[in-house]
Amino acid sequence: xxxxxxxxxxxxxxxxxxxxxxxxxxxxxxxxxxxxxxxxxxxxxxxxxxxxxxxxxxxxxxxxxxxxxxxxxxxxxxxxxxxxxxxxxxxxxxxxxxxxxxxxxxxxxxxxxxxxxxxxxxxxxxxxxxxxxxxxxxxxxxxxxxxxxxxxxxxxxxxxxxxxxxxxxxxxxxxxxxxxxxxxxxxxxxxxxxxxxxxxxxxxxxxxxxxxxxxxxxxxxxxxxxxxxxxxxxxxxxxxxxxxxxxxxxxxxxxxxxxxxxxxxxxxxxxxxxxxxxxxxxxxxxxxxx
Numbered sequence: 001x002x003x004x005x006x007x008x009x010x011x012x013x014x015x016x017x018x019x020x021x022x023x024x025x026x027x028x029x030x031x032x033x034x035x036x037x038x039x040x041x042x043x044x045x046x047x048x049x050x051x052x053x054x055x056x057x058x059x060x061x062x063x064x065x066x067x068x069x070x071x072x073x074x075x076x077x078x079x080x081x082x083x084x085x086x087x088x089x090x091x092x093x094x095x096x097x098x099x100x101x102x103x104x105x106x107x108x109x110x111x112x113x114x115x116x117x118x119x120x121x122x123x124x125x126x127x128x129x130x131x132x133x134x135x136x137x138x139x140x141x142x143x144x145x146x147x148x149x150x151x152x153x154x155x156x157x158x159x160x161x162x163x164x165x166x167x168x169x170x171x172x173x174x175x176x177x178x179x180x181x182x183x184x185x186x187x188x189x190x191x192x193x194x195x196x197x198x199x200x201x202x203x204x205x206x207x208x209x210x211x212x213x214x215x216x217x218x219x220x221x222x223x224x225x226x227x228x229x230x231x232x233x234x235x236x237x238x239x240x241x242x243x244x245x246x247x248x249x250x251x252x253x254x255x256x257x258x259x260x261x262x263x264x265x266x267x268x269x270x271x272x273x274x275x276x277x278x279x280x281x282x283x284x285x286x287x288x289x290x
Contacts, residue, residue, distance in 0.1 A: 001054060002194040002281075003160070005040055005118075007073040014040050016058055017069070017194055024069035032065035033057040040078055040195070044143055044159060044245035051159075051197065076118035077162055077195040078141065083247040084111040084189060085237060086137075086166055088179070090252025091225045097255045106228050106236055109179045111166075111250075115189035122288040123167055124187045125267060131170040132267045135253035136211035136219045136275040138204065139164035140230055141195055142247040149238040154231035157243065160197040161204060163275050163283040164250045165190045165211075167267075170259045190273075190285045191248070201279050204230055208278040209254060213271050221254030223277075 002017040006026055014037065015026040030038035036054055037043045043050050088107035089095050095102050117123070125132050143159025166183070167190065173182025201207070204223060211219040228236070233249055258265040267273070271287040 001051070001058070001197045001200070003040060003043075003077060003197070004192070004194050005075045005077050005079055007075060008067065012039065012075065012079065014038055014043055015072075016054065018058065026067045026069055026072050027058055027061045028065045028067065029054055029057060032061040041080065041246045044141075047144060074119050074193050076116050076190075076192050078246050078248065079116065080113055081246045081248050082244045083241070084113075084115070084250070085248065086111060086183065086250040087228065087233060087252045090227050091221065091254040092227060093221055093225055093255035094253055094257070095227070097257075097260045102227055106233060108237070109183060111189045112184055114186050115184055117187045117190045117285065119190075119193040119283055120285065121190065122187065122286045123165075123190060123267065123273065124185075124288055124290050125269060126169065126185050127290045129169040129171055130266065131259065131264070133168045133170050133258040134211055134213070134218070134267060134273055135166035135168060135257055136209055136277075137164040137166050137250045137253050138207065138209060138223055138277055138280070139191055140204075140233070140249040140251060142234075142243045142249070143245055145242060145244050147238050147242045149235050149243070151231040151235045154234035155198070157234055158198055158230065159245070160195045161201055161277075161280050162191050162195050162248075163193075163277050163280050164248070165273065165275050165283060165285065166250055166253060170266075190283060192281075192283055194281055196280050207280065210276050211256070212274045213267075218258070218265065219254055219256035221256070223251075225254060226251060
């Protein structure tokens with residue numbers, strides 16, 4: 001399934017993307033089956049029972065619950081995750097371009113809910129910085145509550161994946177050893193358009209990932225270059241914190257980011273940033289001045 005959160009008549013709803021006769025559609029899951037929750041966090045918390053019911057519902061959804069994609073507004077698939085956990089320096093090619101040794105343990109930082117935007121929403125360039133960078137990332141979505149999760153069991157705690165852009169103000173990021181200030185400006189966590197469930201992605205460690213701006217390819221890699229695999233990340237993070245349904249783990253970015261280029265290449269007003277991950281989807285966001 002490709003789960004989405006969408007707005008219709010100003011109301012936030014849980015849906016699933018489908019293609020019928022070449023037309024992109026959104027099925028309102030709660031409208032089609034009232035036993036299903038109308039928001040994604042409740043849906044994920046309901047576990048496998050809800051996902052099985054949703055899959056069945058998609059086979060028999062009434063016409064009244066089906067909308068053309070162009071008739072609704074997609075938001076970030078999880079508008080209010082409990083945690084946005086980000087991993088730094090987790091691609092071998094990115095570590096090489098920054099002249100840094102491969103980390104021995106994951107580099108972990110966080111973003112907050114104020115950073116979240118969905119597909120089509122603008123990345124706002126704050127007037128206090130001229131060094132706003134892009135970072136294409138695969139984000140993992142946790143599907144059930146867990147602590148001290150073993151690597152062997154870790155994938156059973158993952159419900160799906162989404163496309164993520166770890167937008168970063170490099171000057172603020174590099175002022176101290178702690179990256180938080182450079183990572184948490186408003187609009188600095190675009191993700192979506194959908195949460196793609198694990199059954200649709202046989203191997204998340206073999207996906208092409210890339211980013212382009214106005215058609216110019218700037219990042220072009222594959223998730224096989226991850227230093228710490230998804231099971232390792234889930235296991236490591238769960239040593240410290242209880243992972244909950246809807247938590248996001250942004251797994252790091254590959255080579256090609258703007259601050260390593262000569263000359264550096266930062267985001268500019270009027271540009272369109274496109275992040276694409278094989279099998280997961282395409283996330284596009286325009287860039288605007290504050």
